[in-house]
Amino acid sequence: MPSDTSPYGTPPTTYRDLLRNREFVGLYAGFTLSVAASTLSGFALGTLVNQQTKSPFLTAVSMYGATFATVLGALTLMSVADGSRPRRTLVALQCVSLAGVAAQAVPGLPLAARFGLLLVLGFFQSLGTGARMGLLAEVVPTSTYALARSLMNITSGGMAILGYAIGAVLLRFLSPQEVFAVATALTGGGLIIVAVTVRERSIRLTRRPGLRQTWTTNTELFSHSGRRALLLNLWVPNGLIVGCEALFISYAPHHAGVFLAAGSAGMLFGDLAVGRLFTAEQRRRYAFALRLLLAAPYLLFAVHPPVLVATAAVFIASAGFAATLPLQEQLLELTPDPVRGQVQGVESAGRMTWQGIGAAIAGGIAQHFTSGAVITFVAAVSIAITVFSRPFVVRARAVRVQEADA
Secondary structure (H helix, E strand, C coil), X not given: CCCCXXXXXXXXXCHHHHCCCHHHHHHHHHHHHHHHXXXXXXXXXXXXXXXXXXXXXXXXXXXXXXXXXXXXXXHHCHHHHHCCCHHHHHHHHHHHHHHHHHHHCCCCCCHHHHHHHHHHHHHHHHHHHHHHHHHHHHHCCHHHHHHHHHHHHHHHHXXXXXXXXXXXXXXXXXXXXXXXXXXXXXXXXXXXXXXXXXXXXXXCCCCCCCHHHHHHHHHHHHHCHHHHHHHHHHHHHHHHHHHHHHCHHHHCCCCHHHHHHHHHHHHHHHHHHHHHHCCHHHHHHHHHHHHHHCCHXXXXXXXXXXXXXXXXXXXXXXXXXXXXXXXXXXXHHCCCHHHHXXXXXXXXXXXXXXXXXXXXXXXXXXXXXXHHHHHHHHHHHHHHHHHHHHHHHHHHHHHHHHHHHC
């Protein structure tokens, strides 16, 4: 585990303190630019595919299909995140991303090639996430890991909103290929920042990373009941609630934008409050309540509430996404130092994949029932999973305490 010390004598307790850490600033700035580039390139690709095919399905897949490729990285080569030189690995993976985004800017590239690039980028981006989060756990003290993840979550949500807004403006004046060029420049900027600010780390595996090592670590990860319970709670309830959000357009076409904006604002508020204002003990104490909060307000959709009430419900529910912070803290505490990057990469890839699965499940059920009924049903299932798995999460915490005492 990283120590509870910092270059400044005491662990940082505010975002400003974190931003005094040069290496964290490098990881954070690189991450911010990568999210901005990914959002712009996804929006540009969706626009291009829509212009060429007029297919809503292909347009949606082009914008979000990369999330399904992340699970391939988790199942095959995620162990590279814990190689002997994680900084070099992260830089190399960002070089691959740079090449992929630049290739999308080539005029006249066939759609099949663009979708192929999309999957390749999703695969390597999942490995990059594992490498970045493994480095993050070493760059910041353990006591401020949740604070650092909170800041990154806030930035990710904010940059996604801002990226889509900027993308819409840019596409009024630029072609999709030119927007890809802007995304390429942002990706290159993130690469340079990481390369010049982050130093190499050496607390890593002595065995060679690869498919066998990935499977060995994943088998060990899922054989531990505590980690299984934490991953279940990090993936499934969140993914099901994303399924609820995927039905906003079907539920209220004229107000879906308001609901989505309220959801983004609630998520940012929750991450800010839980990451910045709560202590580690308070995060652990309120983790279960936050997981219930994530789904409970959606039960109101059964009675088709007024728009203002539904908007408030979405805002309040989305604050519950901050429950990932204490769960991620617990997962880190149960993870051996040499495989932190892979475990966090698997957690991130699984969470993103379950978002796609949740949307597919909700959308499939909504083919036969009203959207309001499906939103209520999916939220109820999310609550049931949270309640059912609570004893296992509590047991995981008890095991961690016993291991620490030993």
